[in-house]
Amino acid sequence: MKKARSAYEEFMAMTPAERDKAVAKFDEEFIADTFGPPPPEAVAQMRRARRKRGRPRVGRGARVISVSVEKGLLSRSDALARRLKVRRAALIARGLRAVLAAAGEEP
Numbered sequence: 001m002k003k004a005r006s007a008y009e010e011f012m013a014m015t016p017a018e019r020d021k022a023v024a025k026f027d028e029e030f031i032a033d034t035f036g037p038p039p040p041e042a043v044a045q046m047r048r049a050r051r052k053r054g055r056p057r058v059g060r061g062a063r064v065i066s067v068s069v070e071k072g073l074l075s076r077s078d079a080l081a082r083r084l085k086v087r088r089a090a091l092i093a094r095g096l097r098a099v100l101a102a103a104g105e106e107p
Helices: 007-013 016-027 039-050 071-084 089-101
Strands: none
Touching: 007 039
């Protein structure tokens, strides 16, 4: 079964004269005034494109901080994180929660 050609491939398969004829309507002034509202699929695509990208928000969000950690402690922590199959940040967050719980702080 032959694959259908894309609009681009169809356009590129035209002769130069056919291409000139196909795009001539866009040389008119105020061509955009002839366009109607975008179809619902295009509106949905634009909404998705406007959404903020990145990691999903967890809790009240996250803040990047800079913390100095002794090299030996950091390497041991990274080894533990690998064994537990979690990221370094998750391991640190888990440790902070444990310390806060031990101090009687509510989560």
